[in-house]
Amino acid sequence: MDWLQRMNHAIDYIEDNLENNIDYEQMARIALCSVYQFQRMFSFVLEVSLSEYIRRRRLTLAAFDLKNRQNKVTDIAMKYGYETPESFSRAFQNLHGLTPTLARNAESQLKAYPRISFQMILKGVAEMNYRIEKRDAFQVFGLEDIYNYDDIANQQGVSIPEVWQNICKNGELDRLRQSVIGDWWCEGNFSKELGAVFAFDSYKFTSNTTFPYLIGCYKSEDSRVNGYTVVNVPASTWAVFSTLSDESGSGNYDLRSLKNRIFSEWLQTSNCNILDGGNFEMYCTNKEGYEYCELWFRIEEKQIG
Known part of the structure; x- marks a missing residue:
């Protein structure tokens, strides 16, 4: 299994556990490297930290959940790992620019961060x-x-x-x-x-x-x-x-x-x-x-x- 496959399998693990606790050690084992190496490769290649990517993905899914008015803000906060509705609200507003309550409105504009994948891009024109x-x-x-x-x-x-x-x-x-x-x-x-x-x-x-x-x-x-x-x-x-x-x-x-x-x-x-x-x-x-x-x-x- 090559580097790209290992990294994408690690992303699969992250995506499968956005509603659960993400074990960094398990993630690194999937990628066949240390936790530090995985975080470093992730940030150098994607120019965003691993924890920030996880945060963005969780809050993207939380925004979708808020559109269903049957979902309580407290339940959504707990679903994505926030201990209190207040901490969830602060994180949500920092990312989306509005509160979870306002996000329920049909006309509200939200940010979506899609799942990433590692792909081979043929470069190599510039020397190293x-x-x-x-x-x-x-x-x-x-x-x-x-x-x-x-x-x-x-x-x-x-x-x-x-x-x-x-x-x-x-x-x-x-x-x-x-x-x-x-x-x-x-x-x-x-x-x-x-x-x-x-x-x-x-x-x-x-x-x-x-x-x-x-x-x-x-x-x-x-x-x-x-x-x-x-x-x-x-x-x-x-x-x-x-x-x-x-x-x-x-x-x-x-x-x-x-x-x-x-x-x-x-x-x-x-x-x-x-x-x-x-x-x-x-x-x-x-x-x-x-x-x-x-x-x-x-x-x-x-x-x-």
Whole structure:
């Protein structure tokens, strides 16, 4: 059974259980991957989070149910997993723009989100820059926090882009960069184009709805790591994908499109599986001074048979 079939079987499971509790572990088993991998593939390919898709589908069906005036709002709320009519009403209004009561009117305009399916779309016209690297185990260190998968924010409600902005303003980014001592590029066998600070995420399990994210550096022999989290990176084979150089100098990269292509195109046609255990987002500057970004994914060859 190929990737498309597995993903569509997982969607079948979701659709069959919109009126029940959806077991994320069962869903991931159907797709033959971890919960985190499934959520990541889902969001990268469809550009909507898994929980948001489930919410939209449930509230779409709830709108149909409301057209039948025999159905009580309380019963509909419970049917689609809402503990109270009030929480259902808030979610319904946020999506449809009107209350469940007003939705009963014949002239009311509602939103419908249809069931999705994964399909093979022949692309491949635009090139994908990637390479395969094998690396021994090494360590990284830096600023760690745990983020919710849905809104990419920590417990304080601060998003990852906001965290980067904050550490740039308060000087923490410079302090982190200065904590790397010596010729760490040579010691770690990295290209001189690689910047000292990068992002490393999903290197350990936190929960089915959260992931760890570290803004950090390579731990060289003389690095000053007091006050920072140190993470072990196991010996691995990595698929490294590169964005195009940002010749505007703004440091903006179209990472969303690159991630979409990795999971919807490269992963389907390669002989590799992407593994849990950590992914890097490396920030680089080429010899001409143009910035680009590399995404590093741990991989293994697919088992035949």
